Amino acid sequence: MKRNQRRDLLVLLNNHHRSQEAIDHEVEWLHELLYHVEELENFCKAHEVIDLNRYKVHTKTGKVKLAVLRKDFKAFEFINNKN
Known part of the structure; x- marks a missing residue:
């Protein structure tokens, strides 16, 4: 995934026995999730304007x-x- 590689994420894990591959998979999944959540169309669906x-x-x-x-x-x- 190359969409937003400059994102800073702090991932706190409660398990010390995860492999680096599992951690990389988790971070990749978070990038994908945040990409869809932060799209303008989805932002506009979740907000309203009070004038x-x-x-x-x-x-x-x-x-x-x-x-x-x-x-x-x-x-x-x-x-x-x-x-």
């Missing part, structure tokens, strides 16, 4: 994506995790 200027909550992924990618932030507009 207190207009008293609206935007849950559609397109509106959330526009708010996240905007360079200038509006006052009283918040990105909230749905969880």
Whole structure:
């Protein structure tokens, strides 16, 4: 996997008897998992925009994506995790 090799991960293991191959497999699995979680589309599905200027909550992924990618932030507009 070559997508994001510059990621810093701290992996704490509770078992000293794992082989280096097993540890490498675990780290590779974490890279793959984090790649999918950190995609913009998945981020926008898990968040909503609360706009207190207009008293609206935007849950559609397109509106959330526009708010996240905007360079200038509006006052009283918040990105909230749905969880």
